[in-house]
Amino acid sequence: MNPFVPIDTGSGFWNPLIWVIVFIIALLIVYVIRGLGRGDYKKNTGQTKPFLSGNVVENDEQLHVKGGNVYWGFTEAFKGYYNKIKSMHTGDTRDYVLWFLVMMVVFFAVVLGVM
Amino acid sequence: MNSIITHSPALLIAIPLFAAFITPLLSRIHRRARDGFVLIVLAATELLALLLAQDIYANGIRKYVFGATLPSLTHPGTMSIPVRIIFEIDGLSIFMVLISLTIAFVATVYSSSFFKKEDGLDRYYTLLLLVTVGMVGMELTGDLFNFFVFLEITSIASCALIAFWVDRGESLEAAFKYIVISSIGALFVLMAIGFLYGQYDALNIAALANSIQFTFIDKVALVLLLAALTMKAGIAPMHMWLPDAYGEAPPSVTIAVVAATQASLYGVLRVCFTLYGKGLRLNMAAVGWTLVGLGLLTIFIGVTMALVQRSLTRTIAFAAVGEIGYMVIGAGTALAAGAQNFATVALKGGVFHIFNDVLDIGLLFLVAGAIIYATKERDLNNLGGLAKRMKYTTVFFLIGLLAVAGMPPLNGFASKILIYESTYQLNPIISIIAILSSILLLAIFVKIFYSLFLGPELPHLRDVKEVPKGMLVAMAILATLIIIFGLFPGYVLQTIVDPAVAALSNPTNYINAILGGA
Amino acid sequence: MVMKAFAVTSVVSFVTYLLLTTGSGDLWMWSASEIIFGIILALIVGFIARKIFIKNSYRMLNPIRWFRGLVYLIGPFFIAMAKANLDVAYRVITGKIRPGIVKISPGLKTDLGITMLANSITLTPGTLSVDINNETNDLYIHWINVKDEALKKKPRDPSYVCNGFPKWIRRIAE
Amino acid sequence: MRSRDAVALIALVLLGSFMIMSVLPLANMIRPFGEPVNPEMDDYIITHAQNETGANNAVTSVVFDYRGFDTLGEATVLFTAVAGVILILRRYAHG
Amino acid sequence: MIYNIPYIAVIILIMVGLYAVVFKRNIIKMVMGITIIESGVNLFLVTLGYRAGGVAPIFTNLPEERQIPGQLVLPIPQALTLTSIVIGVAVLALMLALAIQIYRQYKTLDVTKIRRLKE
Amino acid sequence: MMFEVLQIVVPILTVAAAIVAVYFRDLLSATIALAAMSLLLSMEFYILQAPDVAIAEAGVGACLTTAILIFSIKATKRMEDEK
Amino acid sequence: MDETSKIIKTVSSVMFPFVTIYGLYVILHGHLTPGGGFQGGAIVASGCALLVVAFGSDAIAKRVKESQLSLLESIGALGFISLAFVGIATTFFYNSLAGTKFLFGRIPPYGSNPGYLSSGGLLPLMNLAVGTKVIAGLFAIVLILAIATRKKGGRSK
Amino acid sequence: MIEVFIISAAVILISIALAFIRLIIGPTIPDRIVGLDTINTLVIVGMILFGAAFKESIYIDVAIVYALLSFVTTMLVAKYLEGGRM
């Protein structure tokens, strides 16, 4: 059996081998373009330092975005949705059982009603 | 050799069970001996499963009758239905068995160096073996009541393992929630078995599938089975036990529980496609649409909830919830599509995604475990800059997150694209939501990756060391599998997924293997 | 000593087992396999229960005491029990009660004896053993119809509540 | 919590009524009490149990022979539970 | 109708147990509810196997007037019930052990207070 | 005829015991009611000609269930404490 | 006066061998009369629970160690699975003793009969194995839960 | 003969119901255990009567189990009420 058979998805196909080749070519192109860049860029000089409108730059640890705060804006934007969905997860065992019962009623409605 | 293959279905259960009974005795002798023994047993079982798989792919459905005069004597001459318990193994069963055994092996490798000083490890290994037995039994059996028994074994053993850290109140809480909900679910499964038995006086799945007539009672039994098994599989809005259990268990346990969840999903597939699948596929379309809807809900809730978690393990757990949604969508699309040709594609995607999900989520949990092991910390806000100290772990996490978010060329993409394509033909909106959720998941994990591993070192994490070799080996096994599955998806599909899908879409073969004579 | 307890327990278990399995075969009433397994099981039980079953009441091994026990059960005990029930019936119907808890010192020494007495008292007219002093073997007895003459002096007269039982039990168990 | 209780009550009542419907002999939906329909499997066991297993008690012959594998599972469940209880209460079990 | 009383009792038992699980706050009470559901299901299985006028499928000293065909109760549901009872005990023991440990950690049995894991 | 009456009365008593067990606020009382339910259930099994199951229910329900429930009530606390 | 009444202790110790022998009878006669491994095991374990109640868990825990019980349980389980393995020449769980002239090999005649202990093939042996396992397992559960009642507060932080 | 036994058992059932009322209303725990104890004895007797009615001698085994084990429950609850260590 040929290990490189593509997947037939019904309307197209997917072959990771081709993808990898394309990816490598793209990498090469990027490398080439990168080589065309400016040569006077120097590390560890004033060039790389951030400039915050003249404010004092805090040390690295405070600049670090904590994992718990990622996408703060996103959650803020969808506050209504998140309030609702968070209140669904009550952490109460009885509610878990209740959801199960409710879903069972829904299944009853579907199966008995439609079929 | 031949007789080993003949009896391999029984041995697949008996050997780990024997080992589980012997482990408490062995652990009094020596710790290392016990670890090695468990590893060897699981490796041997895996080998046996591979042999059996080869045999099945070559010769078709395999059956094993317990206690009969011949392993293949399904029912005595005067009877039209089987009396004894029968193991019936088709492509899907052996596919799931391979998943379960792989995961159990990885979990054992991992835990042999994850746990050092904890007491109660002899029981831990016993229970790990028992979880394996439970999963494998659920997947091999062709008898409905037997399925229930193994379901209970799996849930009891998982519950005890989730509570392994008894000094953490959260672990106990999660275990209690898990056992309450799973025992209630299992009781409803038993009730459904009672209904079916009362009607047809049979317990064998094939015999029941042959005589099922879609009366009112059959529908009630279907509802009970479906509700209980989807709940065990963690489908929204019944998923809430899942993040608790996944998040609070020791990571090596968590991946076993992930596999157990997939075993429940196997139950859903078996019920929908085989037990109620004979010639009446049109009637199942409603169920299919329901499953698709629930799957979408699951994906959406899982991904969006993963965004707001503060704990690393819980984040991954919610991502796991989302991943379950994809498989359900695949199965549901296949049911809803009926005889249309994209049903097979959807089913392929769903079934393939089961394996991929176990690998991806398992790898992520193992990495989370490594972080917990090294830093004793699971709050995202207290972690950062680990890349310099834990190089291998960083790489594995990167592989895991790319795979779970469905980035090419890793395995998650291969199965997800099948699901997207087929659902697009059912209804484009479904597929669009699924793709968007996947992208959101990628965004979340990239950000988490950045804040955990990159960035400056935090002061309390200065003396973090790389984790021991055993854990790295376990992670490496999963990562290798992910890459192989990602690079050669067509090959994997042809060898192991296609037989499983064929088994699902032809229930008549399953029935005839039992009822078509000795 | 342990051997003796072991032997006694085994024999008692074996007899019980034989009682349970009558009518199984041709060896008078038992089959050979039943007897073999009975012996094995009785030995197991004797091994497990050797320190529990008999502490030091070896005098119960005397058959004369068993005979006395049987006579006691059929004779005075049964009559007292019948009386007791008629008495309770009377009280159930009329509702006339005058309860109280009295303390008696029956003067029995062994555990078995005091146990038998307490259980006999429980089953006989108008009395119920409530508590026991583990050191002095004094019984506290709930009496459904306290007689005034019993209350006159402080160490109560046992004969009001346990009509002659201690004498019997002394002859059986001590 | 009022609404939760209401939802729970409604769900319970609906579920109960569905299940009661399924056990009432409205249209002979489940086997009526005491009259099993076509008990082929059980009659086979009743007639053949003594012959095949040599046990007089048909229930035992089912438990240990015809469905002996279930009993292995059952024993495993008990073993699992004991192991679990010892694991959970291990602080007390070892003194 | 009147003969289906055991079936109806089964359903009521299950509903009572579910009521206890859904409405009671005490975790030991919830465990009791699960035990009640378990009993209901056991009764259901045994009821399925009952045959009017039959006796237990045990041939030892079977009364003579019972001819064997059709006079014995079905054995398989009883075997299933036995398994189910054992599983019930196992689950009960495990849940109670968990309850004890939870009480040690949380100092309460109230399930609404045992929810460190939420959202 | 009498026999049918029995088959009706025992389930009703069982259900009553279950309801009472759920109703009691005192867990000890609830345990007692649960033991009574198990007892009556065993009686029902007996009437339904399942002595095997009745023995199992007797051994488990009469003693072990009650024992472990009472032990765990002892280890925790007795009253249900609902506001 | 805090300890258990003498009467209860005496009656319990007198009852214990009877309960045990009865339980063993139920275990061994599983193929003839109602009962079997699990039921008899539950009875014997209840007898042990009786002792735990009468004498207190301290006294019993001194005599019986948890490790001994788990050893016994493992032995029972291994015995059961080994008996299942005996038949693997034909199939797993094959009742290979039934019908032979060996230990339990007798086959009773069809229909009502008084029953022979020596019938049933592997069934009585399996009953014994399961009985051992169930006794040890249930007693271990009861004992551990009883011990857990003692340490109020425990090692919680 | 069989009818007599069954009628007796039915009357025993009435007694059980009465004792059950005590179990429900009993103001204190000891009252409830008295009720349970009585139910226990009555159930044993009922089982024996049924066994005689079915002419099934082996059914009596169930009654023996209860006769041997019923007082474990009683003693457990009593031990709990006495307080102290278990």
Add this chain to the structure above:
Amino acid sequence: MVVTIIIYTMLAIGIFFNLLGSIGLLRFPDVYTRLHAGTKCTTFGSMFLTGAVIVYGLKEWYLHPVAGSSIMPLHVFIALIAILVTNPTGAHAIARAAHKSGVLPVNAVVDDLKEDTTKEKTKKAKEAKK
């Protein structure tokens, strides 16, 4: 025929006492008196009922002396012995527990146990003070 009459009589007596016990259980005012009814009457009634079954079994054994007909009377006898041993013990345990948990007899004329317990408590308290 005589045997049948004996059985009937014993059944009647047994049922009478059992019913009486249950009624007494409902009518009496406190735990101890209820124990009188619940233990004594039911034990006595059960003796008669089981006695009736024993007589019946013996009659069957006499009429059909095949193997196995001896099981019924002997097993019933064992059950009877077990009832006789355990019932009063159970009653004792309940009474003791009731008294210890503070349930005192209603309208008691005399209560030696309470006196003794209080005496002991004061004694212990004094010792503790010393």
